[in-house]
Amino acid sequence: MEQPKTDEDQQLVARTQSGDATAFDQLVVKYTPRLYGLVYNMTSNHEDTNDLLQDIFSKAYKAIRGFRGKSSFYTWIHSIAVNMTLNFLKKRGRRFHLSLDDVDTSIQNDKEFLELTATSSPVREADLSELQRRLNEAMMKLSDEHRAVVTMFHIQGMPHSEISKILRVSEGTVRSRLFYANRQLQNYLDEFRKNPVG
Amino acid sequence: MDEFNDNEIGKLLRLKRYEQPPPGYFENFLHEFHRRQRDELLREPLWRILLGRTQDFIFRLDVRSLTSYPAAIAAVLVCAAVISLKIYQEPGTANVVALQSGPALSTAVNAEGEWTLASPATTRIFRAQPLRSLNESADTHRAAIPPRYVLDSVPVSYESTFRF
Numbered sequence A: 001m002e003q004p005k006t007d008e009d010q011q012l013v014a015r016t017q018s019g020d021a022t023a024f025d026q027l028v029v030k031y032t033p034r035l036y037g038l039v040y041n042m043t044s045n046h047e048d049t050n051d052l053l054q055d056i057f058s059k060a061y062k063a064i065r066g067f068r069g070k071s072s073f074y075t076w077i078h079s080i081a082v083n084m085t086l087n088f089l090k091k092r093g094r095r096f097h098l099s100l101d102d103v104d105t106s107i108q109n110d111k112e113f114l115e116l117t118a119t120s121s122p123v124r125e126a127d128l129s130e131l132q133r134r135l136n137e138a139m140m141k142l143s144d145e146h147r148a149v150v151t152m153f154h155i156q157g158m159p160h161s162e163i164s165k166i167l168r169v170s171e172g173t174v175r176s177r178l179f180y181a182n183r184q185l186q187n188y189l190d191e192f193r194k195n196p197v198g
Numbered sequence B: 001m002d003e004f005n006d007n008e009i010g011k012l013l014r015l016k017r018y019e020q021p022p023p024g025y026f027e028n029f030l031h032e033f034h035r036r037q038r039d040e041l042l043r044e045p046l047w048r049i050l051l052g053r054t055q056d057f058i059f060r061l062d063v064r065s066l067t068s069y070p071a072a073i074a075a076v077l078v079c080a081a082v083i084s085l086k087i088y089q090e091p092g093t094a095n096v097v098a099l100q101s102g103p104a105l106s107t108a109v110n111a112e113g114e115w116t117l118a119s120p121a122t123t124r125i126f127r128a129q130p131l132r133s134l135n136e137s138a139d140t141h142r143a144a145i146p147p148r149y150v151l152d153s154v155p156v157s158y159e160s161t162f163r164f
Helices: A006-017 A021-043 A046-066 A073-092 A105-109 A111-119 A121-125 A128-141 A144-155 A160-167 A171-194 B006-018 B025-043 B046-061 B069-088 B091-100 B102-106 B120-125 B134-144
Strands: none
Touching: A006 A021, A006 A046, A006 A073, A021 A046, A021 A073, A021 A144, A021 B025, A046 A073, A046 B025, A073 A144, A073 A160, A105 A111, A105 B006, A111 A121, A111 B006, A128 A144, A128 A171, A128 B006, A144 A160, A144 A171, A144 B006, A160 A171, A171 B006
C-alpha cells in the first residue's frame, strides 16, 4: 500500500496545530479507510472497529499539539491505532464474536483470487463466505501482536521497516514474528485445505 | 496435496482487503466524528474546557519563541526601566526636584504674571524677577500659619486629694 505524501500531511498537521479544525478533518477523511482496514483486521468486528476508530481520531486530535514531526504523521497515527487496538484486545479477551463486513464482489476480478482458484482446490471449492470465515478464524487464533504484524505486512502491504517504526521494535523482531505467524496460519488453514466446504 | 506456502498465505490474506464496511460508511464517518466530539465536549466539566481553551490560546501565541534570550533580556530591561521610573516619580522627591530647578517654575509664570506656552528657555530670558529661594518660601509658609501656644496645665495626678 502506497504511503501518502508526507509534506501534504505536514501542512495539514501545521494548520491543525494553529487551530484550523478543517485541516484535521482532511486528515480524518484521508486516513479513515487505511486505519479502518488495520483495526478491522485486528478485531474482526465492525462495531468494535467503528468505536475504536472514533477514539483513535479523538485521541490524535487531542495529542496533535504535541506532535513534533520526529516521525511522519502516517507512522504516528498508525502507532496510536495499533497501540489502542492492542489495549482494547487485551481488555476484550476471548469474549468476542466475529462481525464481518461483506466481501466486495469485485474480488471475482482480482488477479490473485483468480490464480488461487485456478491452482488451489480448497479456494476453488469453498464459497466466498466460507473462505472469509476460515481466514478470519485463523487470524483470530494468532496472538494480538502477531496478528498486528500479519495485518500490516500481508493485508496492508507495509514494509518491515515501517512496521518496526510503528511497533517500536527492531526489523528482526518484525521478521521473526511474521515467520512464526505464517507457520501458525499454515497449521490453522490446513484444516481448510483438507475440508474446504466446512 | 501440499499445505499452503508463505506466498499462498500472503495471497489469501490480501483477499481480506475486499472485506469492506457498508456503503456510505466512510462518507458518514466524519459527520459521526464531529457528533461524538460535540457530545464529549458537553460532558466535560467547565474547568477542563477553559483549561483546553487557554492551552490553545497560549499555543497559538507561540510562547516558546518569545522565551528566546534576546526577548528575555529585552523584557528584563523594560521591567527595570518601568520600576526605576516609578521610583523617581515618588511625590516627595518630585517636589524637591521642582523647587530646585528654575525652568520648571518659570514655565508657569512670565514677567507679566500670565500663563504662557513658550518654551522654558524663552521664559528664562524674559524673566523679570528672580525666583524665590527655598528659605524664603519656607518663611512665608511659616508666617501664614497662626502661632500655636502651649497652655500651662497641671496634670490630674498633681491635684490634692481630699482628706477627711
